Amino acid sequence: MAPKIAFVINPKAGVKKKMDISEFITQNFSKEIPYDLILWKDKDDFESVRQSLLAGNYDTVVACGGDGTVNQVASVIAQSNMALGIFPLGSGNGLARSNRIPLDPLKALKVIERGTTNQIDGALINGKAFFCTAGIGFDAHIAHEFASSSKRGFMTYFTTTLKEFFSYTPQTYKIAIDDQVIETKAFLITIANAGQWGNDVYIAPLAELSDGVLNISILKPFSYFSIPLMGIKLFSKKIHTSNLLQSEKGKQIDISFHGELPVHYDGEPMIVSKNISVTIMPLALKIVC
Numbered sequence: 001m002a003p004k005i006a007f008v009i010n011p012k013a014g015v016k017k018k019m020d021i022s023e024f025i026t027q028n029f030s031k032e033i034p035y036d037l038i039l040w041k042d043k044d045d046f047e048s049v050r051q052s053l054l055a056g057n058y059d060t061v062v063a064c065g066g067d068g069t070v071n072q073v074a075s076v077i078a079q080s081n082m083a084l085g086i087f088p089l090g091s092g093n094g095l096a097r098s099n100r101i102p103l104d105p106l107k108a109l110k111v112i113e114r115g116t117t118n119q120i121d122g123a124l125i126n127g128k129a130f131f132c133t134a135g136i137g138f139d140a141h142i143a144h145e146f147a148s149s150s151k152r153g154f155m156t157y158f159t160t161t162l163k164e165f166f167s168y169t170p171q172t173y174k175i176a177i178d179d180q181v182i183e184t185k186a187f188l189i190t191i192a193n194a195g196q197w198g199n200d201v202y203i204a205p206l207a208e209l210s211d212g213v214l215n216i217s218i219l220k221p222f223s224y225f226s227i228p229l230m231g232i233k234l235f236s237k238k239i240h241t242s243n244l245l246q247s248e249k250g251k252q253i254d255i256s257f258h259g260e261l262p263v264h265y266d267g268e269p270m271i272v273s274k275n276i277s278v279t280i281m282p283l284a285l286k287i288v289c
Contacts, residue, residue, distance in 0.1 A: 066090020092198020137188030
């Protein structure tokens with residue numbers, strides 16, 4: 001019996017939003033496999049989509065959009081028998097890249113048609129699920145700024161980063177990783193299930209998706225002169241060799257700080273007061289890759 005697939009379509013997704021996603025799928029996806037197209041119309045209301053997915057008896061649910069769409073869909077089907085497919089249309093496409101899912105739309109559909117799956121870990125940050133990275137500090141500040149921008153895409157992300165960098169003040173954090181406690185000032189702290197933020201920028205190159213632990217990358221404050229070399233290391237998967245980065249591993253991470261700060265989970269921003277708590281969910285998600 002052929003698998004039943006749901007395509008969850010974010011019509012406002014990312015840099016390829018001029019594509020008519022529904023039409024592209026209808027024209028190019030296999031006619032031998034039954035599927036439904038579910039339109040996610042309201043960014044702030046995923047409940048109707050969630051109900052459709054839970055009631056539809058689907059084998060695979062395909063997130064058609066960026067990292068936010070992927071996170072929403074994956075959060076619904078995690079720890080179920082449903083598999084996550086990704087039709088990547090975002091700016092960073094972190095989870096797609098980490099699972100070697102092609103960014104070319106036709107090739108991505110072929111991967112979904114083949115249906116080969118793998119199990120990967122997930123994690124919870126203050127009750128919110130993530131599958132790629134979560135963090136606090138500068139990257140979370142940028143995620144918060146980027147979310148309110150009217151334009152998307154890598155260039156918007158890059159220019160926002162450049163503009164905010166020179167006014168950003170690193171904070172002091174108390175980080176409890178399993179039984180270890182670290183108190184330090186940090187430019188950012190990334191908790192990584194996958195090795196990259198997206199766009200093949202690797203903040204935790206040694207992270208593995210299915211090893212049952214999370215990698216913690218603590219980037220210390222640095223001078224402007226360090227930026228070129230740091231950029232090279234981030235793109236060449238060598239940032240862990242920098243003396244500015246402290247790398248740790250753990251299953252339970254608790255971070256405390258003063259006041260309210262932005263936090264991100266798979267690029268989605270939220271404001272948190274005083275502490276965050278992160279817990280691993282081993283092999284929580286079946287993914288088509």
